[in-house]
């Protein structure tokens with residue numbers, strides 16, 4: 541079997557889908573690995589390290605993709621990059637299928653088996669392949685550091701001869717994987733942390749990290765979690781109550797990290813301009829949901845906005861995990877290696893069990909059609 545590892549083309553994408561460590565594991569199983577020249581450079585992995593691990597380095601994209609049975613990517617391949625890809629090849633990446641319907645159709649037309657890693661089911665057996673968790677965890681950590689960069693105060697309490705500095709007050713909205721890591725990171729830096737979510741199960745997790753949990757008291761939260769562990773979209777009545785709670789809480793906070801997402805939908809709006817303007821000047825909001833439409837109405841994707849009416853900074857970095865490209869690549873590459881273990885039964889050739897629930901969860905296209913149940917209807 542031949543595995544190709546491409547150099548990412550998307551602006552700002554510094555991650556790579558295989559590291560010398562994962563290449564060594566594949567090469568040790570007599571799998572031929574071809575890495576596009578420079579693929580790992582932005583993440584700190586040189587071509588020579590891939591060669592030392594047993595890969596061949598190809599000078600261009602065409603040579604990399606030609607004859608590949610498996611193509612490992614971070615962000616998939618663009619439509620115009622599919623020409624050298626063989627029919628029946630397996631393409632793995634973060635494909636963002638809900639937003640990229642036309643691209644998924646192009647994969648189907650090309651006859652590739654496209655796998656969207658963001659669709660790995662949140663089940664115990666799939667944890668080692670769970671790219672959303674590995675990347676969100678890093679994003680949650682980095683969000684707190686990004687906040688400190690713009691925050692004009694220190695995070696911990698400091699008692700000095702010149703006086704005492706109070707600890708920073710941090711509020712985390714959405715206590716999933718990213719939110720919980722943001723809470724842990726802010727606590728490690730000495731902040732006083734509170735957090736909210738719509739899923740009552742989050743309370744215990746927030747408290748175990750030393751955070752205070754605040755939540756709308758409503759019957760509706762009992763039904764807020766889907767079987768997959770995700771949040772549902774809430775009713776207008778709930779949204780109104782939540783807005784009141786957020787308005788009351790946020791004016792006492794100095795750093796707010798928002799991470800709230802609903803799969804396949806626009807991110808819920810949790811902070812409006814009036815709420816931002818109730819915060820003290822110098823406060824910072826980091827909107828990790830900015831690529832899905834944002835949790836804060838004033839955030840702008842890819843920008844750091846200083847709201848001149850309030851003096852509050854709103855950080856809207858996109859692709860936050862890629863801001864830690866070495867660790868993000870190492871974890872992502874291991875997720876993909878574990879996924880390949882499933883697809884090859886740890887051998888050297890593909891032996892895909894199309895009945896497997898993880899395979900069914902991620903597989904978008906097969907035999908020239910869109911097969912994923914969440915997309916097939918739309919296609």
Ligand code: NAD
Pocket residue numbers: 662663664666667670672673676713714715716717718719736737738739742768769770771772774799800801802803808810
């Ligand atoms: P996510 O990125 O989809 O959303 C982030 C958080 O925002 C979630 O906790 C969600 O409940 C919350 N949220 C959504 N709407 C909100 C609103 N209006 N107000 C406040 N908060 C809101 O979530 P995630 O981090 O991917 O985690 C999703 C679930 O998957 C969680 O239950 C997590 O525990 C679970 N999980 C399970 C596994 C596993 O292998 N078993 C692995 C990772 C995550």
